[in-house]
Amino acid sequence: MNLQENVNDVIQKTPVLDMHTHLFPSAFHQLCLTGIDELLTYHYLVSEAFLWLDMEYASFFERPKTEQAEIVWNTLFVQRSPISEASQGILTVLQELGIPFSRDLNDIRSRFAAFDHNDYPEYLMKVANISSIVMTNNPFDAAERKYWDSHTTFSRETFLPALRVDPLISHWTEAAITLRNDGFPVSDTVNDQTIETAKQYIRSWVETMNPVYIAASLPWDFPKSNVESALLERCVLAVCQDYNLPLSLMIGTKRGLNPDLQMGGDSTGQFNFEYLENICMQHPNQKFLITMLSRENQYELTVLAQKFRNVMVFGCWWYLNTPQFMEEITQMRMSQLGIRFIPQHSDCRVMEQLIYKWKHFKDVFSGLLYKHYEALETKGIPVSRSDIENDVYAMFQTNFRHFITKK
Ligand code: RAT
Ligand code: ZN
Numbered sequence: 001m002n003l004q005e006n007v008n009d010v011i012q013k014t015p016v017l018d019m020h021t022h023l024f025p026s027a028f029h030q031l032c033l034t035g036i037d038e039l040l041t042y043h044y045l046v047s048e049a050f051l052w053l054d055m056e057y058a059s060f061f062e063r064p065k066t067e068q069a070e071i072v073w074n075t076l077f078v079q080r081s082p083i084s085e086a087s088q089g090i091l092t093v094l095q096e097l098g099i100p101f102s103r104d105l106n107d108i109r110s111r112f113a114a115f116d117h118n119d120y121p122e123y124l125m126k127v128a129n130i131s132s133i134v135m136t137n138n139p140f141d142a143a144e145r146k147y148w149d150s151h152t153t154f155s156r157e158t159f160l161p162a163l164r165v166d167p168l169i170s171h172w173t174e175a176a177i178t179l180r181n182d183g184f185p186v187s188d189t190v191n192d193q194t195i196e197t198a199k200q201y202i203r204s205w206v207e208t209m210n211p212v213y214i215a216a217s218l219p220w221d222f223p224k225s226n227v228e229s230a231l232l233e234r235c236v237l238a239v240c241q242d243y244n245l246p247l248s249l250m251i252g253t254k255r256g257l258n259p260d261l262q263m264g265g266d267s268t269g270q271f272n273f274e275y276l277e278n279i280c281m282q283h284p285n286q287k288f289l290i291t292m293l294s295r296e297n298q299y300e301l302t303v304l305a306q307k308f309r310n311v312m313v314f315g316c317w318w319y320l321n322t323p324q325f326m327e328e329i330t331q332m333r334m335s336q337l338g339i340r341f342i343p344q345h346s347d348c349r350v351m352e353q354l355i356y357k358w359k360h361f362k363d364v365f366s367g368l369l370y371k372h373y374e375a376l377e378t379k380g381i382p383v384s385r386s387d388i389e390n391d392v393y394a395m396f397q398t399n400f401r402h403f404i405t406k407k
Contacts, residue, residue: 010388019342021135030143047265057187061262085321182201220293252271252293265334318347
């Protein structure tokens with residue numbers, strides 16, 4: 001094999017630890033999403049379909065999922081060519097699963113129905129070569145919560161919990177109701193006593209879930225108040241420190257810009273770095289996993305990650321998960337950080353998406369990595385297969401695993 005073939009081959013054969021998804025094990029029943037109707041009603045595709053649709057938003061969302069899927073299919077796959085990244089993703093999934101494209105959605109549905117067996121999620125992980133999936137576990141979500149309350153068992157080697165605390169930081173008054181209902185007597189005013197009690201609440205979920213990190217997404221204009229920063233720093237970060245857990249920050253959302261689009265209505269804004277620089281500096285022993293949504297923030301983030309070894313930058317998040325931005329951002333990170341970052345996470349919500357999100361990323365990554373090794377060889381430094389394996393394994397597995405276990 002020549003260098004390019006070796007790089008491609010290693011990238012294909014190295015199993016990936018996917019460090020941020022919205023996937024669940026099949027033991028979480030209806031939360032483990034699979035199939036073409038779920039794929040078509042992915043919020044990225046729903047927002048795109050609405051660019052062409054005349055119907056009221058509400059009239060779409062009140063229909064059954066099968067009808068929503070048909071609307072998206074007709075709008076984006078039948079009436080015009082599927083060009084966007086999310087629609088190309090559907091085509092990649094079909095291709096990789098050996099399902100021929102047909103404009104009749106029922107043909108595709110019947111091919112998916114044939115896959116409907118118990119170990120289908122594991123089969124999909126095998127196709128995508130994923131060893132482990134980090135979930136997003138939100139104790140404020142009633143649908144999810146019942147599985148934790150009933151001590152649902154699942155393979156903790158395959159599905160790694162991550163405790164997500166957005167509501168506690170960004171919607172305190174609503175979160176406080178949940179805490180009180182759960183027997184944690186907090187007040188609406190965030191005073192010292194309430195901070196202590198909220199910490200106990202988070203600790204109780206750390207004990208239940210045993211997460212690999214605690215995570216929050218932060219809006220572009222965070223913190224809007226001292227209350228928000230107190231909840232993040234004195235409460236969430238303090239618990240991370242008690243348990244030596246990394247804090248994963250996904251920064252730069254503008255939630256609900258178009259609320260009628262429901263989950264697809266969120267947008268992005270540029271974040272002011274000073275706040276983040278301060279917390280990284282003030283907490284040198286706290287590990288931070290960080291990704292950002294704004295393209296304009298990527299350069300500063302890369303520089304920040306080069307200044308602080310307690311920071312591990314990860315992924316090309318959400319709207320940045322396209323070939324163009326993956327290439328730009330990954331190249332920038334390699335130039336500043338070498339291989340000391342986590343190049344991608346999938347953010348999948350539907351199991352089959354693992355196939356396309358990782359295939360599309362690996363296509364870009366393989367080209368980039370090859371160019372770097374080629375540069376070494378032109379400088380007289382031979383690159384062996386095991387060098388490539390070592391680097392790719394670090395980026396797909398150990399950069400994350402070592403970071404989360406580090407003291
Ligand atoms: O990428 C997404 O699917 C978004 O809707 C968000 O879930 C985001 O990834 C998040 O974790 O907040
Ligand atoms: Zn996500």
